[in-house]
Amino acid sequence: MNDLHPDATLTPEVLENLPLDSVAIQKILPHRYPFLLIDRIVELERRQRIVAIKNVTINEEFFRGHFPGNPIMPGVLMVEAIAQTGATLLMTEVPNRAQMLTVFTGIERAKFRKPVVPGDQLRIETKVIVWRSTAVKMAGRITVDGKLACEATVTCQLVNLKKSAPEEAKAE
Secondary structure, eight states: OOOOOTTOOOOHHHHHSOOBOHHHHHTTOOOOTTSOOOOEEEEEETTTEEEEEEEOOTTOGGGGTSOTTSOOOOHHHHHHHHHHHHHHHHHTTOTTGGGEEEEEEEEEEEEEOSOOOTTOEEEEEEEEEEEETTEEEEEEEEEETTEEEEEEEEEEEEEETTTSSOHHHHHO
């Protein structure tokens, strides 16, 4: 397990110590159960690409209603898993992560090719298309047993939480 502080600089040595487990991921991303949709980071090439794993179980909260007796992972959550994987890559370059948030600002060309069901292991690969100072556009693919389940292009933006706070909150 990687011992990361939320403000720790992610040095090349830390990033080479893969896989990053869910505890380390939670020190990079703000997402928590039931909305943290990646379990491990298994590959990472700084500013280029990242690969995450998600083990899908029947205990996922979304299976309670999608669909009883025929559980299928919602496509929008597959796209969210792609975005979280990409956000992890983006946040590895941010020195003051505790003050920053990565928000999902766009989805393009989302396609769903294969249903994802309990017991599947998702391999989520995200590659950078364009990286501009605080925004990244990425192509993502999810495979299950080598077969394409989902693909989408997503855009994420870094937001400084201290600068974007409402005026009333700043005055308090």
